[in-house]
Amino acid sequence: MNDASTRLRFTLFRLLAIAAFVVIGARLWELQIVSSDQYLESADANRFRLLPTDAPRGIIYDRYGRMLVRNVASFTVSVVPGGLPQDAAERQRVLSRVGELLQMQVGSRPQIAEEATGSDPAAADTTSIEGILALRYNGPYNPVRIATDVDRQAALILEEEHPELPGVLVETEPIRHYLEGALTAHILGYVGQIPASELDSYLADAEQAYASDDMVGLSGVEYTQERVLRGVPGQKHIEVDVYQREVAVLASSEPEAGSNLILTLDVELQRYVEEALSKGMRAAGSEVGVAIAMDPRTGEVLSMVSLPSYDNNLFSGGISYSDFARLNTDPNHPLLNHAVGGQYPPGSTFKLVSATAVLEDQIVDRSTMLYCGGTLWLPNKYAPDDRSLDQPFYCWHRSGHGALNIVGALLQSCDIYFYQAVGGFEDLVGLTYTRLAEYAAEFGFGQRTGIELTGEATGLVPDDRWKRQNYGENWVTGDTYNAAIGQGYILATPLQVVSMCSTVANGGTVLRPQVVYQVTDSEGRVLQGYMPVVSRQLDTDPEDLALVRRGMREAVQYGTAWGAQIANLSVAGKTGSAEYAAWDEEGNLIVDEFGYMPTHAWFTCFAPYEDPEIALVIFLEGGGEGSQTAVPVAADILKHYFGLDGTSERPATVTAP
């Protein structure tokens, strides 16, 4: 140290060292003292999570308390990429174990270079664990969901082995388990994630506090009763580690379970109705069928079956693309509830409206006789005198019914009687279509009933303007004739038809069909009881409706619906065979050897005649003659319902014949 230069150098070096430590000290001051709050906030943001805890969704029961849906725990397995071991062999061991338990392929880890250059999204591997990890990678510490609805046993093993499986997360989430599956799918519906298109409106509902990954009802009662079933989600303030695993719960507020629903449905009746309907469909060669049973005194829907149906459990925990594609492209639309969403010409069942209307407007009375010769020749509007231009309108019974009064016309389901009474003929001034349409609207046609189900259609009761807009033609008498017998442009849902039948049966009260019987809390206290909802009271003479009922009763006793004769039960009903246009693969209109178009089979009825307690509608798409195919289904159901087939435990209601 005798050299001045060296001394200087040591001094410089010492200063450099001191300066370096001072800079570090200053930096520590800046981080730990000046900006400490901000970093403390970041540290808290790392570890604290405010998580909503799902409220248990309400349970749904049938009217006798039989459970239809409950919540079961479903296990989800996620992987935190950054939590996996860095050592390739260790990582392989962890993923192999997971793959073994979940029965998934581990796959190979895509090379980063390959990803960047030759990435082909179509070739993306979505079945192996490594494939999913590569595809959904979103930062090292964002868990990637690799399997949902995992087998319980496998999930428990994974949970148990978690110290040896770093980076693997097992979570539970409740999913809906529909005990009856397809049997009640169209009524209960299903739940799923909020659709992207409706996300904003759900999130805007501050009162319900929805989160973007919440499960909500998407169809059926699950959708319409969402607010009742949902409950109030709780909150959980937790501390997590870097792998997003819960380390501690700091605070929590309990969720409030959703209310339970008791439906008007009788699930055992539903099961029987489904069997009877599918038997009838097989016999009729029909691929789509509907059966609805409703209490005409209250509007309670006791049973509603639409076939084909689907297993709504497929939607719990997320439906697979292939399952959804299969259901969605099925030509018979199993996802559609045909009972409320199918629109068909109601055919002769509509004569109940026509009959009520012509009696009420005093076009005819109980004794007015009109003649049916099998064919009605309607004079040309512009050349009434040139009978060669007359247009023929046929009765279904080509040889004619002869002279009939209103009861006879209903019992024989005579078309020509109603052509004349509604459309007028020769000296008889008819009801006019305008009045018929008004009565149809009174009965609820052309509008939704308001049942608590999704996918309800309005049906169609057109007016003359509608025809001009859609066909560019004026409304003619022929259109009125067709409308009088439920053909032509008129369309109705099976629910509207059974509602009409109920209205006739109960003496003129249009009741809203309902499927929700009661809302109860988790202790079973009734929060909301059943209240019939009167949509309208028809301003009709009770005598007139009595005549219509009489026609229906006689149709069973002596007429088209004779197949519904049941010992010890007085049934009244109206058949229908509604012609519809269908085309074959080459685009030709399908007609049979006599030139007739195919028909839907209808039957609507109520029983007992004297004091109705059940109204039914049976619909078989393309099922042919209602009297031959739909009536036996109804008879089968009624026998069972009234305990007349020896299988039901329900006491028989014995009525006078």
Next chain:
Amino acid sequence: MNRLAWRSFDWVLLLTMLALTGLGIAMIYSGYESLYTEPGPLWDNTVFRQAFFAAVGLVLYLIVALIDYRVWRGLSRWLYLGVLVVLGVVRVLGRTEFGATSWLSGGLFGVQPSELAKVVITLVLARQLGLDREDLESPAPFLLSILLLIPPVALIYLQPDFGTALIVVLLWIGMVFLSGVRWRHLLVLPIVGAIVAPLIWFRLEDYMRDRVLMFVLPGYDPSGASFNIRQALISIGSGGWLGKGFRQGTQSQLEFLRVRHTDFIFSVLAEELGFLGASLTVLAFAILVLRLLRIARLARDDYGRLIAAGVATMILSQTVINLGMNANLLPVTGLPLPLVSYGGSSLISTYIALGLAQSVILRRTDPEAALL
């Protein structure tokens, strides 16, 4: 041995070293023994291993302190050849960990020869540069030191262990500077640097380049590696004045911070012990470096002076690089914090290096000067 100036023994150096080692063991316990650590054999216990290494290191420290450092001067050639052979063997037979082949397996524990190489290179450079004034007039010894440096640095760099190679180069620069090499000769340094830097840049592994770019360009993060840098800042910053308490650091205990017991142990310390603990730690390192420079000043010969200067440079550069990385003042380099970070090779090598410095001060000529 009666010529040993025991009064000169640098107790401050020893106690600072032991204090930092103890602090390190405590922080390893805090950072490594996490929620999910399972009990295993004692030998696998990281805390136990570090304490064991410290004990071994302390024995070696005392032995090295007792041996007259001038012994090494004569062995310089053999030491140098030995280092090259061992680094060569690593290159051929070594074990790969964290992407670098820098380990030799040795039964229960592996050895990282590059750590020991730093100490040996210090001795070799001290011999090469510790010459008389007149000899330094010629650039020859200086240039020869470069030639001596290249083979070991290349072998370490190729492992690849960029951090240690960098430390060896900084060690050389520090020793050259303090040896009294002429200023005009030192001008070669920036010129060589300007030529070598681009070569190195394009020879760097991708991840190393990413680390530098990540540091220079905010938001540049192709591999998601900035996560840990960010977490380190949060750890340090959230510590505040007094910290969250021993083993109470949320960042470390919940594993938001990675490599807690090695490269980022200072972040754990700063989080749990706060500004107070962190700045005292920095102060301890400053004391260590200044004490080493004091030894250099008091050394009886140039060889001893340069050994102490080399050890000071080594500890200073490694500490600054590691702390700078923790505080995001410098890019990420995988270098441990001397004495504190977990790692047997690093700890024992540092003990030996400090033992050499102790040996130098024990053999000073003028004990009275120490009091000045």
